[in-house]
Amino acid sequence: MRTIGRLILTAVFVLLTLALVAVAAYVPAFFDLYTDFSRQAMAFLGGIASPFPFAVWEVLAVLLVLLLLYTLVRTFTQKRGFLCWLAGVALLLSILAFLFVGLWGLNHYAPSISQQVGLTVTGYTKEQLTDATAYMAAQAAALADQVERTEAGDLKTDFSAMAKSAGAGYAALGRQYDFFAVEKLPTVKRLLGADLFSYTGTTGIFVAFTGESGVNPDTYAASLPFTMCHELAHYLSVAAEDEANFAAFLASTAHPDLAFQYSGWYSAFIYCYNALYDADREMASAIWDGMSDTLRADCRRANAHYEPYEGAVQDAAQQVNDAYLKAFDEEDGVESYGKAADLLIAWYLQETA
Template sequence: MKILQVQKKHILPLLLIVQIITVKILAFFPETIENYYSKGFYPIFSKGLRSLFGGLSFSFGDVMYGILIFLLIKWILKNRKGFFRNWKVNGLKFLSILSIFYFFFHFLWGMNYYRIPLHEKLNINKEYEVADLEALTEKMIAKSNELQVRITSNDSVAVINAYTEKEIFEMAQIGYHNLPQDLKEFDYNTKSIKQSLFSMPLSYMGFGGYLNPFTNEAQVNYLKPKYTTPFTTSHEMAHQTGIGSESECNFIGYLAAINNSDDYFQYAAYTTAVRYCFRNLEEIEEGKSKPYLEKLNKGVLKNFDENEIFWKEYQTPINTFFEYFYDNFLKANQQKDGLESYSKFIGLLIGYEKNQISN
């Protein structure tokens, strides 16, 4: 009986190793994952989860996380005496829990990290010349300025989004219904978007939102500047459609927002693109974005300042830690550029627009 009990303690930790190896092997077969998981199992099961939890006025996933965090803290406090002395037993318990989470993470959503990359499916060349980036920057600035004046009727006034978060969540679906024909597979149905109950911790962690892979609820940080909320919402919805890559979610979220009939959605998308264009210009040469920055309306610059001030207020060592953690998490899940992958959507956008012109 004692031997059997020892074996049981090792089953889940051993299964964790098996799972990791299996996932790494499956990563070599993106076509299989694309056809049988991302286009087969996942759309059906994720729609079921959104149907189950989408109607709730609160985030069920956040409540679930809250309970789990409470139970974890309670377990640690209960076992604090001799915790490290019993490291083998406690280590096996931790690995057993990790094994369960690892399985459900990949089963319910995580395998989307290993599907066929979007640039391959759409035959997009992500590489671009400096002139391409400069041309896109000019275009994004012009669009941002135009929309800022249209919304405020004054080029020196910051845009203040007049909608509630609930209204933004409802309207976000319009842009997905209007996606170009070659992206119709990412049309969004069965809404499940929530204000995160952990918006304060998310702010300290540096996150504007996230997808709960276990409930398929899109979580949005409601504390951050509201003018950015339409784009954040569109980005998290892209995760719900089965996209793992952050650059691809930025790309799909951008296209969904600019194809929305609402000016606030378009403004959020174009101003976000401007910031990423500036970041990429600075990577090429320090100070290269300055001449373009001077072309923005004062109202747009005020929105940028509002965003920068907000995130600086929450900049702590906690933020630095989670940036490091999430950077490595992304690198371990097919996104070799880590956090830099967010800005890589500019290459996707340039290549996609070139394809549209040539076609």
């Protein structure tokens, strides 16, 4: 009977979750209330987790795995029903899915960030893509030699200091766009399992259950400030990955710290360059050959930095992330990260019109 009861409750939570998704997908007015609710929920949960210098969710995840293993062992040692245990796991997962979707996940169906900032996104020509890429390269190059660097030539970073100040870019944006006008943003958390996340290709992650934006400290230096702003964009209910990248660009380049500004322009160049490389390798090569040595060196060091972590583990993790994104109507899956180029080019065309 316990097994049946758990399965019934699992079905109830699954149906409730699907109902929430249906409402979000087909009732646009739903977001008149949901966005504020989600932000308040993240502020409350993040406020509980903020006193801890580590990502609380990482500890909770380990404890949950240990609990599941403990109950599984007890199931066999005390000869309890394995199906009942499986039903319990299914119930737990259905509850977590319901909470995730209800608290934050529905932001995937919210009005786009382009609407929030008054940006018109249309198609673009190859020439416009080339011009935008050259512009991003020039902006990044202008800052590349101004920022403080290590003896090895990398951008000099202080994770703790940057984690505390990352929200300053959004504070500046809040004076221009109401969507970003929030009282205070939390400190970005340093992820404890850096090696694990590096092998899965994860530079940052936002966990709605604790309202924490976490970043892998092993992220390449030139991308670190931008990545912090990306994860804070998720905290601000920007769920789509391309939109979080665009929000991070706006926040980074509006930040008073030159390191954040450089990181923003550097990242924007990377996204636009990759799009141009796919469209016209000859033009991409011309921009690459003509840009600053310092910017080019950062790009090369970034590739060398991440290369040792590439492999089967990263491929598997990417497939999981791809499935998650597609489940929330992001048709391009992990390719959506690169779709930030569409928003960046639209922004460039609007700014230079």
